[in-house]
Amino acid sequence: MKDNDCIFCKLANGDIPTATLYEDEDFRVILDANPASKGHALIIPKEHYADLYELDDSVAGKAMILAKKMIAKLTDILGCDGYNIVQNNGECAGQTVFHYHLHMIPRYKGDDVGLGWKLNELTEEDREYILSKL
Numbered sequence: 097m098k099d100n101d102c103i104f105c106k107l108a109n110g111d112i113p114t115a116t117l118y119e120d121e122d123f124r125v126i127l128d129a130n131p132a133s134k135g136h137a138l139i140i141p142k143e144h145y146a147d148l149y150e151l152d153d154s155v156a157g158k159a160m161i162l163a164k165k166m167i168a169k170l171t172d173i174l175g176c177d178g179y180n181i182v183q184n185n186g187e188c189a190g191q192t193v194f195h196y197h198l199h200m201i202p203r204y205k206g207d208d209v210g211l212g213w214k215l216n217e218l219t220e221e222d223r224e225y226i227l228s229k230l
């Protein structure tokens with residue numbers, strides 16, 4: 097399914113031209129318009145899924161395999177020192193485009209990409225609650 101009001105449906109399916117690094121029947125890989133670092137790219141499925149909750153299992157698997165191939169190739173081209181694969185679900189998690197996509201963010205020693213979080217202590221209460229519910 098495509099969503100006529102979705103910008104990523106249009107980009108992924110070639111209705112709006114964009115800098116494309118790779119394309120196959122399921123995905124388009126494009127350069128992010130607002131890169132966190134040089135080479136920041138997005139893997140976008142051609143079908144519309146709002147987020148990981150909605151994503152088809154086989155597309156999820158293919159997306160990660162494609163990320164693996166892309167970062168190997170892009171590491172050679174860019175000479176980066178590492179990679180973050182980031183995928184946001186929900187506004188509170190930083191999602192701004194509600195069509196599933198994987199960020200591939202090259203990392204360079206000493207860069208100022210602001211990914212990270214504060215490390216807290218795992219409480220006994222949280223641990224017991226979560227383990228008891230699964």
Ligand code: 5GP
Binds near residue numbers: 114192
């Ligand atoms: P999110 O915040 O939803 O995880 O990520 C959305 C990403 O899409 C952002 O990094 C943003 O820069 C990128 N983006 C949004 N609109 C466009 C667009 O029209 N073209 C491209 N190439 N990237 C876009």
Ligand code: ZN
Binds near residue numbers: 105143
């Ligand atoms: Zn879409």
